[in-house]
Amino acid sequence: MxxxxxxxxxxxxLAPLAAPHAAKGQGALTNVRFILDWAFFGPQAPFLMALxxxxxxxxxxxxxxxxxxxxxDTPIKVASGAYDIGIADLSPTIRMRLTQPNVDLVTPFVIQxxxxxxxxxxxxxxxxxxxxxxxxxxxxPETDAGRQLFPAFARATGIDASRIxxxxxxxxxxxxxxARGDAEAMSGFETSGLFSLRTLNVAPADIVSMRYAAAGVxxxxxxxxxxxxxxEANPRVVTGMIRAIVRAHxxxxxxxxxxxQSLTRRDPTTNAxxxxxxxxxxxxxxxxxxxxxxxxxNLSMERVQGAxxxxxxxxxxxTPLAARxxxxxxxxxxxxxxxxxAAAG
Numbered sequence: 001m002x003x004x005x006x007x008x009x010x011x012x013x014l015a016p017l018a019a020p021h022a023a024k025g026q027g028a029l030t031n032v033r034f035i036l037d038w039a040f041f042g043p044q045a046p047f048l049m050a051l052x053x054x055x056x057x058x059x060x061x062x063x064x065x066x067x068x069x070x071x072x073d074t075p076i077k078v079a080s081g082a083y084d085i086g087i088a089d090l091s092p093t094i095r096m097r098l099t100q101p102n103v104d105l106v107t108p109f110v111i112q113x114x115x116x117x118x119x120x121x122x123x124x125x126x127x128x129x130x131x132x133x134x135x136x137x138x139x140x141p142e143t144d145a146g147r148q149l150f151p152a153f154a155r156a157t158g159i160d161a162s163r164i165x166x167x168x169x170x171x172x173x174x175x176x177x178x179a180r181g182d183a184e185a186m187s188g189f190e191t192s193g194l195f196s197l198r199t200l201n202v203a204p205a206d207i208v209s210m211r212y213a214a215a216g217v218x219x220x221x222x223x224x225x226x227x228x229x230x231x232e233a234n235p236r237v238v239t240g241m242i243r244a245i246v247r248a249h250x251x252x253x254x255x256x257x258x259x260x261q262s263l264t265r266r267d268p269t270t271n272a273x274x275x276x277x278x279x280x281x282x283x284x285x286x287x288x289x290x291x292x293x294x295x296x297x298n299l300s301m302e303r304v305q306g307a308x309x310x311x312x313x314x315x316x317x318x319t320p321l322a323a324r325x326x327x328x329x330x331x332x333x334x335x336x337x338x339x340x341x342a343a344a345g
Contacts, residue, residue, distance in 0.1 A: 059240030
């Protein structure tokens with residue numbers, strides 16, 4: 001089954017697979033429209049597992065979960081009010097805030113403090129260093145965070161960005177285009193790209209990944225996105241969503257079969273072993289030293305400001321943005337509910 005077909009099947013399966021668990025001691029549930037950053041793969045499985053096992057409902061929330069189409073697309077949909085809450089790489093949202101004064105998106109919770117934005121190529125393209133990308137075709141959707149933040153990577157590595165030939169495609173065709181030689185490289189999230197190429201029978205030894213972080217680009221990654229007026233009017237909803245997400249991720253780390261079951265329920269043809277491996281790989285960017293030592297949400301304003309300045313200088317934006325106007329940790333649950341488990345089961 002194709003990646004596109006799997007994504008459509010997964011989206012269609014959400015409504016009938018709502019969790020049967022009821023919220024204890026609570027009245028009517030609050031409806032929450034929630035959009036992810038990408039299609040239903042291993043890294044997205046904990047969010048689906050929280051739905052299936054009733055964790056949102058236990059917070060008094062009736063959550064619907066839709067797949068996303070890239071971290072450049074999700075913030076647009078949340079900002080428009082089409083969705084109440086979303087998850088996406090934070091950098092495109094920072095760029096929106098810097099360039100569109102009317103946008104009121106904030107993040108109360110950064111899920112992945114480690115960035116996995118990267119450029120991926122195949123060894124046959126003979127791209128060994130970032131400078132080798134000059135004159136080459138890089139395939140990606142316009143909404144891809146790796147494409148939107150490529151100027152930061154180019155600046156850090158001395159690439160002449162004007163010599164990059166971008167090939168714009170739908171998200172479903174990106175890896176296919178690279179695998180069949182219609183482009184020499186692609187941008188994206190490492191766990192998305194590497195494992196999706198493997199489903200196309202590309203050997204792991206033939207894949208080359210150049211991480212933006214390895215080039216010294218200080219960025220944050222996946223974060224919860226919400227409009228500030230919504231968050232301020234619905235603090236219980238925001239905190240409840242965070243608590244359910246943390247709970248599901250902690251259980252996904254200690255029992256990795258549970259989230260994979262949420263994927264296979266939506267598409268029985270899912271390659272469970274591969275998606276489990278993708279899920280585990282994604283935790284590399286979650287289990288940062290800060291999170292392991294201080295728990296989920298252990299993020300300083302200085303790091304947030306550093307990510308803002310990276311985006312601002314990469315796009316030559318003069319408008320300032322203070323970290324406290326983007327990052328609102330006051331919505332986080334108490335620290336004793338934000339601990340990360342010591343080891344996987």
